[in-house]
Amino acid sequence: MNILIIGGKLQGTEIAYLANKAGWTVHLVDKNPMAAAIDLCDYYYKLDLFDTQKILRIFKKVDVVIPALENTSCIAIIERYGIMTNTIVLFDSHAFDISSSKIKSNLFFREINIPMPRDFEECLLNNLPVIVKPSDRSGSEGVQIFNNPADAKSFIAEHPDYICQQYVEGPSYSIEVIGNGKTFESLVITEIIVDEECDCQCVIAPARIDGKLERAFHNIATKIAGALKIKGIFDIEVIEKNNRLYVLEIDARMPSQTPIAVYFATGINMVKEMILYNTIDNYRICPSLSKYCILQHVYLQGSKVRGKGEGIMSQVGPLLHKTDYFGVDEALISNPKIYNGFVAELIVSSPTYNDAKYQLEHSIEKLEEKLMEVEYDAIE
Ligand SMILES: Nc1ncnc2c1ncn2[C@@H]1O[C@H](COP(=O)(O)OP(=O)(O)O)[C@@H](O)[C@H]1O
Ligand SMILES: [Mg+2]
Incomplete structure (x- = not known):
């Protein structure tokens, strides 16, 4: 199997790492010769994605393409190259469109009744701490906490592209779901430990979480996956407080960190499983380890x-x-x-x-x- 990863940052690194574990030949396109994933790949092409002729030649050599970038015009052209060369591009643009905007995701969660942190107005009424987050960035970029919600008022007025919600303090968990557009499987719950800037510094797989919460999280995952009709992979991040889970966000693309941790704990290789789940009828994902x-x-x-x-x-x-x-x-x-x-x-x-x-x-x-x-x- 030849796999082409487009984008060699942290998601690309995760995909390359797991594709190596699956014994596949790994190709990488990234215009940045200092990209993190380069030395984990068999073939590296320092190319711009819009260098159409050269990119099409690479598409013709591989079996599957996984975009590992978040720019929508790049994703659109990758999908076009996929159609032109009849190469599988594993990416769910519809789900990504929702997940890459926290404004859109929160509307979507509300529509399907997913538990979320309280909104700004309620925090103001009850004097609860709040967190502001840019709607369309990731990796905890721009996240800021206000202990007094009134202090966030002017920030929100000046930043319409941010969302503001209750800052919920508690342990944080994550789960991935793999789907083929019709059926879905939620995988392993992991525990996320963040640093002082809310960036994930440590993943524990599986999470040390009680059975009731575990079931509640899988139920949330199934509900979201069904509504998204996910074809590919997405992850969900929650915070737990007083035995309740609050959904922070979803990301409809291969995440970083949690897949490698899940691989070492259970043997489940999300890159391989995502491809098999989308190419073999009635495929089931089974763990082979329990660590x-x-x-x-x-x-x-x-x-x-x-x-x-x-x-x-x-x-x-x-x-x-x-x-x-x-x-x-x-x-x-x-x-x-x-x-x-x-x-x-x-x-x-x-x-x-x-x-x-x-x-x-x-x-x-x-x-x-x-x-x-x-x-x-x-x-x-
Ligand atoms: N409502 C919240 N309460 C507590 N912490 C939060 C809340 N929202 C976000 N965070 C923290 O900020 C981090 C980044 O927020 P998140 O919604 O995951 O956005 P992104 O990962 O896209 O930057 C989370 O991992 C979490 O640690
Ligand atoms: Mg996050």
Whole structure:
């Protein structure tokens, strides 16, 4: 199987990583020669998507194309190339159109009765803290919290392209759903730990969540998937408070971080499963492992290795893939020949959560010792 990924940032990195695990040949198009996913691919083409003749030649070589970018005109042209070359493009533009706008998604949630954080007016009445988020950005960009809702008033007036809702404090969970337009399967619930800027720094798979909430989340997932008629993949992010779940957002595209964590915990390879689910009748997705995975992003600050949101991973150039790295199962690290610093995505898995946590902490200690012994650019 030859797979073409368009866009080599964090989603592209996730897809390349899992396509490698499936044993597939991975092609990547990205005009940026410093894109994170480049060294995880068999073939890299430094091309602009609008360089039609060259791109069409690549489309003809591959079996399936997965867009890993969020620009709607880029997605439209990828779909056109797919039609011109009769190549499968796995992307649900209709679902993406809703999910890429928080204004549209919130209207959609309201229509189908999905539990959401309270809206701004209610927060103002009850003096509840609020959060503002740009409607059409992702990766926690531009997110801001106001403890006093009255303080958010002028911000909202000046930023009509933002949404404002109750800031719900509590543990955060995520789930992916794969569908073929007619049937759907919700996969594994993961636990999301964010940094001080609300960016996800750690994923735990599966989430340590009670059975009732787990069922409630799967029910929400089924309801949204049915209404979207999803063809491909989307994920849902929720926050839990007082045994209730509040939906924050959906994203109808391959996410980053959670798929790798789910792969290490259950053996479910979302890239492979999404393609099989869309090409084989009555295909069922089954786990082959039952472990806990912790996926943690870290960076070096002084002599300490600290956790940080995944945004750091997209700022350091092409990442290197490591196996058996300082006691973790696998890692993606910054390339010391390119980046004068150190960031890594560390992946550990173990039959119990406590073992996985111990393994991660122990690895971070070993990594810190090594980083103190030598210049960090020698750590490869
Ligand atoms: N209503 C909310 N209450 C508490 N935290 C929130 C709320 N909305 C967003 N957040 C935090 O901000 C992060 C980013 O918001 P999200 O809606 O997921 O947008 P995006 O990921 O597209 O930037 C979430 O992961 C969560 O940590
Ligand atoms: Mg989010």
